[in-house]
Structure formats: structure tokens, C-alpha cells
Amino acid sequence: MLLDRTQRQWMIATAILLVIATAIYIPYALNSPQGPRGGSAIGLSFGIAGFALMIFAGLLGARKKVPVWRVGRAQTWMRGHLWLGLVSLPIILFHAGFHMRGTLTMVLMILFFIVVASGVFGAALQIYIPRRITVEVPMETIYEQIGHIRAQLREEAEQLATAACGSLDGTIVIGAAPGGDASASAVGVGVEVSEDARDLLREFYLRRMRPFVEDPARSHSPLGDSPQASGMFEELRLRLPVELHDTLKDLESICEEERQLTCQARLHRVLHAWLLVHVPLSYALLALAAVHAVMALRF
Amino acid sequence: MSPPLIELTIDGGKVSVPEGTTVFDAARLNSIRIPTLCHQQNEIPVGVCRVCVVDVGGRVLTASCVRPVESGMVVSTASDKVRNARRTLVELLMSDHPSPCARQQQSGDCELEVLARAEGVEKPRFARRATSRGRDDSSVAIAVDHDACILCDRCIRGCDDIRHNDVLGRMGKGYRTGIAFDQNLPMGNSSCVSCGECMISCPTGALTNKFHVGTSLRTGEPASPETLHELPVFAGVSGTFLELNRGAIVVRHFRAGEIICREGEFGSTAFYMIDGRAQVSINTQMGHVKTEGGARGFLSKLSSRLARGAEDHRDEESARRTIPIDGPADLPLEKPVAELGPADLFGEMTCMSFYPRSATVRAVIDVTALEMLRNVLDILQRNKNFRGQIEENYRRRALDSHLRSVPVFSGLTTSFIDHLRDKVDLVRYSPGQLICRQGEPADSFYLVRIGFVKVWQAHPGGEMIFAYLGRGGYFGEIGLLGGGLRTASCTALDHVEVVRIAAEDFHLMLEKFPEIRSSLQTVATDRQRENRERLAFVESTPLQDFLAQGLMEAQSLLILDLERCTRCDACVRACADAHDGVTRLIREGLRFDKYLVATSCRQCRDPLCMVGCPVGSIRRRNSLEVIIEDWCIGCGLCAKNCPYGNINMHPFPVQIADADSPGRTRAIMKQKATSCDLCTEHAEPSCVYACPHDAAHRVDPRKFFGALLAQSKRD
Secondary structure, three states, X not given: OOOOHHHHHHHHHHHHHHHHHXXXXXXXXXXXXXXXXXXXXXXXHHHHHHHHHHXXXXXXXXXXXXXXXXXXXXXXXXXXXXXXXXXXXXXXXXXXXXXXXXXXXXXXXXXXXXHHHHHHHHHHHHHHHHHHHHHHOOOOOOHHHHHHHHHHHHHHXXXXXXXXXXXXXXXXXXXXXXXXXXXXXXXXXXXEEOXXXXXXXXXXXXXXXXXXXXXXXXXOOHHXXXXXXXXXXXXXXXXXXXXXXXXXXXXXXXXXXXXXXXHXXXXXXXXXXXXHHHHHHHHHHHHHHHHHXXXXXXX | OOOOEEEEEEOOEEEEEEOOOEXXXXXXXXXXXXXXXXXXXOOOOOOOOOOOEEEOOOOOOEEOOOOEOOOOOEEEOOOHHHHHHHHHHHHHHHHOOOOOOHHHHHHOOOHHHHHHHHOOOOOOXXXXXXXXXXXXXXXXXXXXXXXXXXXXXXXXHHHHHHOOOOOEEEEOOHHHOEEEEOOOEXXXXXXXXXXXXXXXXXXXXXXXXXXXXXXXXXXXXXXXXXXXXXXXXXXXXXXXXXXXXXXXXXXXXXXXXXXXEOOOOEOOOEEEEEEOOEEEEOOOOOOEEEEEOHHHOOOOOOEEEEEOOOOOOOOOOOOOOEEOOOOOOOEEOOOOEEEEOOOOEEOHHXXXXXXXXXXXXXXXXOEEEEEXXXXXXXXXXXXXXXXXXXXXXXXXXXXXXXXXXXXXXXXXXXXXXXXXXXXXXXXXXXXXXXXXXXXXXXXXXXXXXXXXXXXXXXXXXXXXXXXXXXXXXEEOHXXXXXXXXXXXXXXXXXXXXXXXXXXXXXXXXXXXXXXXXXXXXXXXHHHHHHHHHHHHHHHHOOOHHHHHOOHHHOOOEEEEEOOOOOOOOHHHHHHHHHOOOOOOOXXXXXXEOOEEEEEXXXXXXOOHHHOOOOOOOEEEOOOOOEEEOOOOOOOOHHHHHOOOOOEEEEEEEEEEEOOOOOOOEEEEEXXXXXXXXXXXXXXXXXHHHOOXXXXXXXXXXXXXXXXXXXXXXXX
């Protein structure tokens, strides 16, 4: 979601609404003998209008549950949710006269502030995070598939390392080096690698890379940092024979993809975590607001 | 009169043999074994491997297989000098030999490796050859590993001298020397009849039987070569090969009512009917996936159902009145049923190209049939006798229905088809083989009987594909109607068989049937116009990346602006909601700049989804939009073939007769292929409508990316 010129109409409409509400509120507040109160005619009107806007904002969730109903484009609903939800805050404040009388109204006000603040925060995240994901994660995949792709990457890394080093636990793999002797490993057709080079690559894989690909987020490995990883692979390239460079390149690509998937998972969680606050509190707010309305009107 | 005897000494023993005998045979007749690789008793000796060297007291050692005996000759077959020379020769051969070779791995009897072990050669001292001579896996039955070839010529002599097939020879010089089939063609494309003589003759793993094709079928009685040779169609088929592939062809007995094969199932065998009668039919519920409901009210949910063409007529519905199947006849669209009898072959495409079964075959009376794997069918297809019978069957029974199944030829009279019956040729092509080349004189018109043909033109940037033609498709008319030269090349995509009509017969047909001429001219003009438009489009599109990502192929794209998209998947859920829970959209795909081209049908101009449909039920309208015909059998091959994963299988419950309870029916789930229909019931696709962040858009790629591409070009 972007706050661009396509939102201008909503922005202007919201501003006009706010100006009108303010224009009504100021003389009302100045001229009321007991100060602005929610129970007065104007105060009640602000309350009804504010509650209606809150309900409309809350209906976005219901609208999303029925995406194919032709009840207006989801984009329109989202913009309404954003701008009308935002303007509902000053209107409710006008309704309350900027006071919190009683426990229920205090709870309501606190909830309202949290809901609006979390909504604004979420909107800001929705502007900022998608851009970051787009730039930082060119290999982005479907979030739910990340675990599966990681498993594939782990398997691919093991296969590459085994093909280049023989058995990773140090024993000779029968058939790994067709036509060669026990001290050499076939990397490609007719290419053989010395025992020392094999040991070096094996040690790197077992000590550095395997812990990283098994749990990139918790391994605190230098491979999790792109420049450091690049330096490590560059050093390996200098120390290993050219026959192993293709394998190194593939392993480096796997590390890069792991880093990107880790980054995507983290950003995805950030992008959606605020909803865990915003959504339940919104429902709580609507429920309490309804209780408040009934109690205020009845008693 | 017998030749005079010659006396000589071999390894200290006096022996007498007829004049003209070789030293090798003289030793063999006296139980003295001389190792050899290039020599076999049933072949003329050539002395190329030199492993059989012996010392006859001359300046140099001599090859015993070609050296005739002389009176008083003293021969040493195992002196140190001879053994050292032989050991060195074996070591030299082993240095280039991929040990263990395929034969050593399969049966442990590679003659070279056995000899090397006997001579104590473990690791050759000599350097290996630097470059590989390659493999040839084009034959269905025989694998060729040129690296394992020791150039002994045993296969060449087997092919030329014993079998008189004259397919094998030598090619190249020096290190590049190798065996070659015909004019150095891939074995599968050559005139090789797969008799197996070369493979039997080969001492190493250079020519081996492709056991991985499968040499045994689990059901049925294995048919012995003797049993098969009793059938006239098997006359002339190599007994050696049938013996080697014992189990790859079996006799099956089906009782009346029993299913022989079922539509949509994947298989790997073909059937040849020996006796009985069978019914071939398509049992799919006729209809295409139709989404509806939205127009009835804004709260009504969309649903998908099967609708027949008669009740839901779509633009450019097919004019075909028959359904092409993998058998000797096409099925009428109104009642897709036909009968098969003795000498009918069906399941060729399934067997050769592993396509799904196109129809269900059920025994009407008791049926006896041969079921065979690909290697056996390939041998049969190369056998003149078998081919002759299959072609005769086709001419007699299927040519007229095949020709008439093509709307352009529906007006042909029976008398003219009778005229064509003996004139047409059935020609087979292997995968990748060129059928005709752009620029060559047009001498024939072709009608596709089996397989798929790719029509393309060569251009500096690579080949430009114009069309994929399946059964019932035809080509060659533009060259024959126009300037007499081929305007495009045509290549077999898989195992293809075409009906070839010579130019003179084609022109005679046009002369007798002017309406066919005008129809064909219209088709030719349309095809040329489409090809020109396509070329003009490619030439005007500037970015290589754009082409490389296949975006140019699309006519309509679903794109997601990744800077707006919050990855909420509302688009995917909306698509699933709109189509009975089956989404036709996956939020993954190619990226171009900040846009994700989501996986949703692109209505490609190069529709790979159409390659392989066993019943030809997927095609496109002139607008390039994919249309799936009512007779789709739900095999799912198009969904598998689509490189973008954009065709989905939609399940529907279908009532079928319950075999366990006669007279009753039961529901089973059958599938129909479907692709994005752009939610045509609505003004806007559901995915776009449901996106809350203005990130999803349906666009024409040329218009949408045009500015972007022009900008990139300027930069």
C-alpha cells in the first residue's frame, strides 16, 4: 500500500470532515455551560458518528472474508478503513470532550488510542516493508514455502559437499570417484582433487556452512552476513583448486538464498505482527463501545 | 579335393593344418588359446586390435588372426616378448576405457576388462584421452557409449557382413575415430532396424541393451520368440533381439467386458490385437468448466460447473466433429465410440512418448492381444513386414475418417479418397528429426497422424516457433500453393508419424475440389499473416530480458506491484473463492523490475500446454486465448506441460456404473482442465477486485511494459 496521489481524494474528504467536525465542536465547547459532554445532543451526535465510522472501519475484516462479493473493491474498503478510521479518533474525542469519565470510558479511550496508533504504525510498515522485501529479497518466495525450500537447500548443500569431498564423515564413498584412487575425489568428468583440498572444503562445510544452513537465524554464523560470507568464499577460492570453484559457487549461492529467506521471514513477520495487536483490540474496542453506548443511553 | 596339410610348430608342439588356415585357427584347433578382441569365428578377421600377436621368428610380431600358416613355421604364443607386447596393447586400450564400462557393470564380462585382469593390468601407465567421444541414447533399444568403443569393427562386420543391413561404418580420423550409423546420424534416427547383431558382437560396453526401458511386464504370459515368429507380422523380426527382450512383450487375454486400458491413465505399453473385438470409447463427461453465479446478485457466490457446448456456446467453438485418439480411428464427437479388431495397434503414443491413454478400450468378446514395451514396439515399427500391415490397415480403415476429421477436407468424395488410398505414404520421424526445411522445394503435403510437430523459422536471434500441430494438424500447403518453396521448417517433437501426400496428388485434389483450394488458401493466408504479425512484434520489442522471461509470449498478464503488495494473499483467496476452492493463481513467478508476473494463464503465443494432449482437446481461439474442449479427459498433461504452472485441474463428481452393484451408479471424482478465465462473469477479475492495496492488475504486457521498456532502452 502506498500513500500516493491516488489517495488524494480520500485525504481531502477526511480533512473536510475533520474541519466540519472541528467547526461544530469549538463553538459547542466554548458555549456549553458545563463544558462539552457526551450526553448532550451535539456530543451524542459526535458519538454516533464516531461509532458508525468505527463500525465501518471494523467491517473491512468481514469484507475480506468474502472477497468475491461485489460490494465494492477491496481497495476502496481499505482506503475507507484507513482514512475514516483515522478521523473517527478526533470525532470520538469531540464526543468525550477530551475527558475520560469512569473506568469503562477510560479503558475505551486507551484501547482506541492503541488501535489507532497500531493502525497508523501498520500502515507505515505497509509502505516501508514491501519496498524492503522487494529490494533485499530478489529470491522471494511464498512465505509458507520457506521451510520447504530450506529443506531442499540443505539437501542440495549436502549433495554438493559429498560429491566434492567424498563422505562428509571422512570415510570413502564407493563410486564417488570412478576410476580414481582412494586419495582423490571426482568433481566432474575426469577431474580429480587432492586429499588436502578435499579436507579443507569438508572442514569448511561441517564447521561453518552446515550449522548455518540448518538454522540460519540462530547460528550467528559469519555466513549470515553478506560481506563476511563473500570474504570467506573468496579466501576459499584462493586456497582451493579451480576444479572446486564451481562447487564453491553453488555453495555460495545456497548461503545467499538462505540469507534472503531469513530476511524475508523476518520482514514478513514484522509486516504482519502488528495485526496481532490491531485486530483483537479493534474487536474488543467495538464490543466495549457497544456496551458503553447501551449503558450510556439506558442509564 | 581337400587342401594340402601344412606342418608347423606352435609353442614347441608339432601341428598339421590345412593350407590357408590362420595361425590363430591353427592354435585353436590344437587347443592353444590366443587372446583376441577384434576377432570372432563368424566374422572375417581384420587384425585391428593386435592383441592376438604371436612371434613367428620375424622382425616384428604378427597378428595371428590374419597371418596364414607356412610350412615349417615356428610360432610362439606366450613368450616374454609376446606377453609384454600384448600387455602393453591391453594397457593402451584400457587407458581410454571407462572402467567399469556398462557391460562390465551389467554382466561383468567386458572382454577387454576381463583380459586386462588376466594380464595383470590394473592401472594403465598412459594418460587418458582428453576429450570424450560422447554417448548416443537416441535408440530406444541400444545404448551407444563411444568412449567404451575400442574400434575393433566387430559391430560393423556384424551389421554389414552377417546381417547385410549396411548401417554401420567408421567415421572420423585419429582420436576422433568412431563408429557411425548411416551418414553419422544418431542411432535412433538412422535406418538401423534394431536387429541387435552389433550389440551381440561388441566385446565391450560400447553397445549395450537398454535394460532400463524395462524388459519384463508383470502381467500376461511372456511371449517366446518362437511363439511370436508364428505370427505373420513378426516374420523378419530379429529372433536375437526378441530373445534379449524376452518379457518385454506378453500375451494378454481379456474376457468380454474387461477393460484393456483406461482413458487418462499413464502407461508405457502398446497393444496389438491378435483375436477378438474391443470397443474404444471416451467416457468423460462432455463439457467445459463454466464459472457462474456472480451475475445473479452481489451476494451470490460464484460456482463452477460443467457446461456443454450446446448450452454454453463459446466464441470459435471447434468445427471438429471427431475426437483424435491414440488408435487406428478417430471417434465421432456425438457418440465417441468405435470398434477395434484383429491386427489393430493402439497405444502407440503412450508407449513411445509416455502420453496418457486417450481412450478406454473394453473387450466386447474375448480378446487376445500382445502388450509390448517401447523397445519391442520400436523394433516392430522398423520391421518392413509389420509396418506394411499397419500401413495397409490405416489405408483401408482410417485414411478416410482421418482426412474427413480435418474440416478443410470434409468435402472429399469417397472416390477421391480411394484414389489417394494407395498414393499416400506413412512416414515416421524420431524426436528432434527434421521433417522439412525452410527454403527447400515443397514436394509434399503432410497430415499429422501420431505425435506433435513443431513449425518454426530460423532467425538470427534463434528459432521462432509458429505452431505445434497434433493429430489432424496439417502443414506444407503454403509452399505448395505459393512459390514452391518451404516457408518454415518442421521438426518432430516426439515420435511422429505423418501421412505424406505428394505434390501431384495434392494439386490433383485441388483441381477436383475447388472449395478445398479456396479453404486451404484462406488457411495459408491466415497463417502467413499471423506469422508476419508475430515476427513484427518480436522485432519491435527491444529488451532481451523481456523476451527471456517469456513475458512477450503473453497476451494478458496478472502483475503484482511488489512495492504495494503486502503479501496478504487476498488475491489467491479470492481466486479460490471464485472457483470452488481451486485457485488458478499462485503468488509466485517471474519478476520484471518491481513487478511480479504472478502465475496465472498468460495466453501464450507459444502454448506448450497444447503439446501432448492425447485427445486434442486444448487449443486456442484466434484471440490466442486458450480454450479447452468439452471432450477433455482430465489426464492433466497440459497442466504438467505448462511451463508457468497456469493450467489447473478442476475436480467434479461424476456418476458412473457401479461394477459391484449392477444397475446402480456411484460417484467418483473426475477432473477437467481449466485455466484463468479472467472471471468473465464480472467486469473485473476477482483477484484484482479483492486486492486491498491496489497492487494487482490485469494488463496487456505490450501496453503496460511499453513505457518501461522504452525508458530502459533510452537509459
